[in-house]
Amino acid sequence: MTDITTVAVLGTGVLGSQIAFQTAYSGFAVTAYDISDDALAAARERFARLAATYRAEVPGAAEDGKADLALMRLTLTTDLSVAAQADLVIEAVPEVLDLKRDVYIKLGELAPEKTIFATNSSTLLPSDMVEFTGRPDRFLALHFANRVWKFNTAEVMGTTHTDPAVFATVQEFATEIGMVPIAIHKEKAGYVLNSLLVPLLNAGMGLAAGGYASVEDIDKTWRIATGAPLGPLQILDVIGLTTPYNILTHSSTGDEKLATWLKETYIDQGKLGVATGEGFYKYA
């Protein structure tokens, strides 16, 4: 058992709300913070939808009333000083460094010294933010994947300043909320998951964009050869095509030609993946 009994999640977007719900579902008292009453109203709807999803997809969530109990363990607030009282604060605010900086500076002043801060950022490294936190030894990344109840990796990645005991505590906390902690020993853009996934997805898009093979044949080859349930272009449709587009237009790892192809052939046609009913494939 860790010393963590209360948790706050800053930001109630797609992943923030999932992290908050999963943590509450695992028995913790959770404060979900967002910046406005409108944002909290949207959060309430997200949490209600998540409860329904858990009842449908997570064994025990319906029968044991566990999803209802999770809802009752969630407190919503627009007061950062309330959220700052938790033992662990997980930050899931939008991926804009200026926003994160403001949040960490305020949070660092409001929170007790012992509070651990964890960022869920996908695109920033913890060392990009550590100086704003006022507690370099108690700050690290705890990175979740979309649909946390199913894709339950929690990548734990510190900076060179992170106290190893804090790293271990957060790993253990991740296990307590039903995640599989993945320890990353040195900072790495993309963590483990995206470092593996992006090259495969780019290769899949490259084959399609180059006209080498059909979308169906590319995915079929992958499924047969590796036993995976989805090929790269099917995975992209699930993720949604704007995320890879943003990665492809990113200067350091980008591929402008592939980005243009993706934009013109799919995104500009409103084909964004499963969510819009069509991407590389059509969905009913």
Place this chain on the structure above:
Amino acid sequence: MTDITTVAVLGTGVLGSQIAFQTAYSGFAVTAYDISDDALAAARERFARLAATYRAEVPGAAEDGKADLALMRLTLTTDLSVAAQADLVIEAVPEVLDLKRDVYIKLGELAPEKTIFATNSSTLLPSDMVEFTGRPDRFLALHFANRVWKFNTAEVMGTTHTDPAVFATVQEFATEIGMVPIAIHKEKAGYVLNSLLVPLLNAGMGLAAGGYASVEDIDKTWRIATGAPLGPLQILDVIGLTTPYNILTHSSTGDEKLATWLKETYIDQGKLGVATGEGFYKYA
């Protein structure tokens, strides 16, 4: 149905013997050619082992005596002029351009005009060999994956000279022998499968080599996130580590640092993967 009724396979190594056996298993009369009586003796043992593997792993192979029938449809020869009489000749000789050239020049002289030649080469493109065949319109690549009875993709890839009707015939033939044909419309080194697989495997090795995460955590992340049965380092152990080493030391797509790490940490220690009992993992 295609016009193909007899098939020859040149080269009875790991993949050549599998192609010959699978084709015979599917009802075709197959001539398996190799260069010496010693090679044919080794081929006989490979075919006997394949029959046992099929009986164990392929539904119906034992009960219906299908594996025995396959053995009876195989004729072994060191006489290229016998092999050259088949409707389709699949070349699976070692990946050395000089060897392939000699074989194609001789074969082109011995075979009737109508005979289709297909290369199983992984590392050479059909256009590297087309000039030796004397029949550019009836030559293409038909590329199998190791353990053809399970990983049953057959990548079909022509040159700009390949007759579309021949391409279609070979696709259909691939289906007739239980393969899933993957049509590749333009020449591509690595075909579809290795164009997808190599970036993932290199990314997995890069994470391990850089000390970012443990071998176990890298693979675990992949399995959880994608639902695949094996992570990249597990796949490498199955393939065997000398193949990726050869790819990494290849000038155009290589990564010398990663190659050195793989060699010093694994290959030089005799850790070549599942086949030697140890690679990234230990095997009982």
